Amino acid sequence: MPGGTRTWEDVTHPEDRDHVRETIYDHVDRDDSFTVDYRIVRADGSTKWIQERGRATRDADGAPVWIDGTFADIDELRRVQEERERFVVERARAEADQRALEEKNAELLEVAAMKDSFVASVSHELRTPLTSIRGYLELVLQGEVGALNEEQVGFLSVVDRNADRLLHVIDDLLFVAQVEADRISIEREPVDLGDLAREGVEAARPAAESKEVSLVVDVGDGPHLVGDRARLAQVVDNLVSNAIKFTPSGGRIEVSAYAPNGTAILEVADTGIGIPADEQRRLFERFYRTKAASDGAIPGTGLGLSITKAIAEAHGGSISVSSEEGAGTTFRVELPLVSRADLSDREGAAT
């Protein structure tokens, strides 16, 4: 750099040189004024945006002699512009993301609606033939179309029992589908958990007696809570029928219900075969069956405990198990005396 002077070439940012030169030559050729933005490199190596405006001054023959012009510092302006461009790009991206989310949401809603209508139509298609099967059986078994002999009654009772079992499986599957679709609805009515326990035990007594398992119920008055009576009865039935299935004859099952401190507790304790520790944490998974259940060909779909858990949770409660192999198992359901559903209802009423 002779004499320390920096030429135009030195000052102009290498990436901008070509287009600046082209712009100026182009406009000079057309005898036009030009405006061009470019970066200059300062002595300390930093860059700065400038804007050059100019026009060639010509001699008498019309040949360009020099360029008259101005330089403006547009560094700040440029920075603001870049920021704005960045902002515009970002906003466009955010809007695209938003649209994608909305589309996804609409898709999910559609899937949920399809699932709902699928569940509704499956429910209808399965229940309609079962209505006829059970209804006509009832007429025949009640002797409405003539007397039956003992064997006919026996055989038709088997059909009836199995239709009943089929209905329970259908109900369980539909319930699981509802839980999965987050569509489980819980009634809010006053429930005496003690009464439910007593009724559940009485309903299960024939099964317990035929297996020679003693069934004891230890409940006083209550606990009284707000919840879904039919669903909570299902909890009692599921736990008691499980206990009967997995307790060998001579064993004992005790059902208790109490409310020690603002929480209703239902316990079903048996002296059955117990559940190995590694299987205990999988018990509440849908369709999970313990090795003892499948090896022993004990009937069941593996849905009962997952349903029981879903019902407890829908009431704002929980279920837990403690078990020792060969000694027995205790299931414990804890339910708030005032259910979450009841609370949210009150909140709704207050607003």
Place this chain on the structure above:
Amino acid sequence: MTVQERVVPLVLVADDDPDIRALVTFRLEKAGYDVVQAADGEEALQLARERTPDLAVLDVMMPRLTGDEVTRQIRADEGTSAIPVILLTARVQEADVARGFEAGADDYIKKPFSPQELRARVQAILGRR
């Protein structure tokens, strides 16, 4: 024949499933009622208007007109608005039951139902008249 002249109560039974229709008809006729049958919602509505039954037992999921809709139209028409309605529903969600009551149904029975239970519900409604 008008309602007042009838000795035996007339029940309208509407279900698109012929087996269920026959089952309900058999049970109710055995219990001493006259039964008129419809295979879809429009037929049910037409029969309700022509015959003014003492009670209508309507399936919810029927072709042409749903049981809910038939109920609504029965309620809306002065000539039929007093007919009690029992809905038969194979759907189990609370919302479905609520829709039936909103339409103006007096009772609902879940499928599968026991014919004996149906008869008891019918008697409960007709007996109180």
